[in-house]
Amino acid sequence: MKKIMRKTLLLIATFLWIYSSQAEELLIDNLNGYLLEKDQWQPFKAIHINSGKVKNIYKAATDIPSSYQGKRLNGQGRTMLPGLIDAHGHIKGYALAKLQIHLRNSASAADSVKRVVAYRNSHPKLKWLQGRGWNQVLWPGKQYPTAVMLDKQIKDRPVWLRRVDGHAGWANSKAMQIAGISRTTPDPEGGQIIRDSEGNPTGIFIDNAMDLISKHIPEISLQEEIALLPEALNQLAKLGLTSVHDAGINSQTVAAYKTLAEQSQLPIRVYAMLSGSDKNVDQLIKAGPFISHNDYLTIRSIKLFFDGALGSRGAALHDSYSDKNNHKGLLLYPSKQLLLLAKQAQNHGFQVNIHAIGDRGNSEALNIFQRLNKLASKQASRHRIEHSQVIQLEDIPRFAKLNIIPSMQPIHATSDKNMAEDRLGPQRIKGAYAWRKLMNNNALIAGGSDFPVEPANPFYGIHAAVTRQDHNNHPPKGWYPEEKLTVAEALKLFTYNAAYAAYQEDKVGNLQPGHWADFILLEQNPFAVNKQSLWKVQVAATWVAGKPVYQQPSTQLAKQ
Structure with missing residues (x-):
């Protein structure tokens, strides 16, 4: 055991020596890499990194300049993907x-x-x-x-x-x-x-x-939060996440993140949404958006709750729940109150992200955005509906028409399949978890997990999006299989689409020259494994800004 430990520590020490500080020049070759080009995943063999960003991508080994003399690592044939982004977690x-x-x-x-x-x-x-x-x-x-x-x-x-x-x-x-x-x-x-x-x-x-x-439970202190957050982010990095959209943070968490960003203690990127229910939300909005050095922390959106959840029958429906007469769920705030706060946030440069699960919640959220859009440019109106879980069929085309992003969590479908139709009945269910219908109507879906409500592993969500099955392969053909996505589409939900949902598509979510070198190395190729095994894909390494934040000792890249 001691011999193994010494070997592991030696490998890690060598690895850290290579990357002490941000490596100015680095080439990783012998890769089975994938990047997005013209909305298609294309293969590549090597990546050239300079000062934390992608300098070049080489489609073939023969494209690598013979004049390159900088640091070089052998990717050992592993699959490289852009770092995965969870568009909705806590x-x-x-x-x-x-x-x-x-x-x-x-x-x-x-x-x-x-x-x-x-x-x-x-x-x-x-x-x-x-x-x-x-x-x-x-x-x-x-x-x-x-x-x-x-x-x-x-x-x-x-x-x-x-x-x-x-x-x-x-x-x-x-x-x-x-x-x-x-x-x-x-x-x-x-x-x-x-x-x-x-x-x-x-x-x-x-x-x-x-x-x-x-409200009677004592809150953790700012110092406790500063200690807890990096530990959680490091755990998320092990799952292949290089960025997370934190869906609703209070003023203390804002202070904790800013402190960590100033101290360069954020291991992965955070795109934070202010909580609309925070007592200090007015001051936070008036302070305006915040983007830290090297884009590790971005605070330029607000999360507004509109209704509850389907499982607790709090999601707001147009008609009564199928399994509870005369009960239509709850709107947590009047539409006029939500509209006023949304206007205030938009006027100060914030993206507005409304939590809506029921079909009434989604309809009224779209109505709010329709009014907001009249007051803003198309770029500024890139707002979101968080969950977009149950939608009237006639409302589905409105997402693309209004340039509203449905921020969805595919794993909710496989978790909720045992109760969703009981709540909604056979007709409304056709507009629930309707990824394919939304995409066919030109909506851009951002993918997330809603952790800790669901497991944070992004490959669980990718698996759910592709198979519409649980981990026991049930139901055999998938739950409402007409809503399935392809592997390529599912991966895009958790890369480019999630980046776009944060106005960051020119910085992360893909591996192109000028983008941050945020990527993951995998033990299996998601495009090649059995679709029912997608949830088993293992992350070998996670890199952010050209630096490793997680690396399995057994998968150490070899210095050349």
Whole structure:
């Protein structure tokens, strides 16, 4: 073991010596590389990097100038792609999720409670027990859990457990007591307290009602956040991500990112969206967009919540849910209020990104953008709808017409397939997760994962986009297979399209002269593997601005 460790450390030391500081000149050859040219993926054999940017791409080994005398590495025939970009994730949430109770794939409410108890026993000093990931749709009976289920095991400490989609929370009685929740507590606008037949709160809080509990949970400090964020970003780099669009950050996270950018402590790029619900959002908007040195941090967009999620029946629909009469979901804010904030953001140079999942949420978001477009140039109106999950068929052509980007997460389709049609019925489902219909109507889709709601691995999303199957290859032909994408299209969602959705298509998202040298090396070729195995593709190395931020010791590139 010691011999292996010494060998590994020697390799890493050699590697770091080659790249101490940003290498001025570097050539990596013997590659099975791919770049986008005229909307097609084209092969190449070598990449020339200068000062962190792509200087040249060589289609054939014979194209490499014989006069080149700089540093050179052998790519050993590995597949190189532009660095992958997640157009919708939650980095702080990803970091915190690793410190909380994991309830994803819990088999029942009882199983969730068991996990909470085990976590409580191993963390005796925690004042609040927090977790995330439960999904009642996957449990027997598909019913919401209750505070009583938690109270039987945990009465002395408050418990707060967020649903997998983050749009519902499950509290015990201690947490409700701290928050002052009783049968007389009214539902807040854009939220719902689930009650029993006698009107008593059951412990489930939907969308804006979640704030009644969460506002009593102590926030982590700025210094704790500064320590947590790089660790999370390094974990994301291991998955092949060179950039993430952080979907909704508060003023403290803005300060944390700026500090990290100033200290050159961001391992990958962050395109951050201000949270429209932050108490300091007016000041943040008035301060205007921010772009750091070398484009590691960009803050030039705002995230506005419009409705809830499908799984918790908070997504706003035009007509009642198919599995709940007289219930159409929730609009979290009146359209007029959202329009005013969107106008303010646009006037100060910010892109507006509206969270909309239900067909009514999407319709009204498009209406807002239609009004915004009259006040801005076509370039400035490159706004987004985050999720674009359920869309009326007649609304699908409006995305391209209004130059609105549907920012979608393909893995949601394979996660939601067990409940989506129950919620929507056989007709509305035709406009749900409708990637092919959107693309056929000239919409440019940006791809993401919505981590930690879903796993952050981008190849999971690429696999879902191509197969419409889960990891067990179900259903056999794919769920609504007419909406499948090709491998080439799916990869574009997570490269060029995501870059375009951040006004960065001339900087990242492809490997062209003048672009930042952000790329990944893979153990398998996504264009060649069985499509059902796409989620198994392994990342050998991740580079940002011509420097390695992640490298498997066993796949060290050889100095020539």
